[in-house]
Amino acid sequence: MxxxxxxxxxxxxxxxxxxxxxxxxxxxGDCLGELTRRYPEVEKELFDENGCLLRHxxxxxxxxxxxxxxxxxxxxxxxxxxxxxxxxxx
Numbered sequence: 001m002x003x004x005x006x007x008x009x010x011x012x013x014x015x016x017x018x019x020x021x022x023x024x025x026x027x028x029g030d031c032l033g034e035l036t037r038r039y040p041e042v043e044k045e046l047f048d049e050n051g052c053l054l055r056h057x058x059x060x061x062x063x064x065x066x067x068x069x070x071x072x073x074x075x076x077x078x079x080x081x082x083x084x085x086x087x088x089x090x
Contacts, residue, residue: 003031003079010085014041028059029071031081046083057085 005021011017021038025031036043046057053059059070060082063083066073 001026001075001077003075003077003081005031005035006080006082007035008083008085010087011042011045011083014045015039025075027071028061028066028073028075028081031075032059032071045085056086058086060084 002024005023007015007019007021009019015021015038016063021035021051023031023038032046033038036046046053048054051072059066061073061075063079063082
């Protein structure tokens, strides 16, 4: 299985400007693991020290939030994952 991860613009400085990545995996967690293997600096932007997604990170699978079990959601070939970084400002 492989999915396409759409990388949030805030993370692209860690991916050499890449906006998408085709990654293998059978779950969202597998796919994100492959992304962080390729781009190690992305890991600290997505995960805490226990391997849980940070609170301001949301993952969308085919246009729908994968919350609450993001990392265990199964993916099929050509599924689209979007990394969403919730940003606030004033």
